[in-house]
Amino acid sequence: MRPQPALRRWDGASPPTREAILQRFREEGLEPHAWANGPYDHYAAHRHPYHKVLYAVRGSITFITYPDRTAYELRAGDRLDLPPGTEHSADVGPDGVECVEAPRYA
DSSP: OOOOOEEEOOOSSSOOOHHHHHHHHHHTTOOOEEEEEOTTOEEEEEOOSSEEEEEEEEEEEEEEETTTTEEEEEETTOEEEEOTTOOEEEEEEEEEEEEEEEEEOO
16 A cells, blocks of 8 residues: 555644754754745646655645645645655645755655
């Protein structure tokens, strides 16, 4: 059975900070990079050959996975894990988005 995407909501006692999110990457031994998009930007369907670990830092973004078209809406602090080869697209929310992500190869 193929691994499924997993969405985890922020579980901290206070709203997430960029530093708190980066600390979670460090705890997993991952080296993240940041990116941001303006309101309503769109990423067409694509795949990655690696496990993608992604946190939303601010704003919102919705990832759609295929072929089932499951939607995963992320807001500040939320994490999405996408297994290698998962086809997905993404739509940025009305306030834009800033994300931090890292590949996991093992």
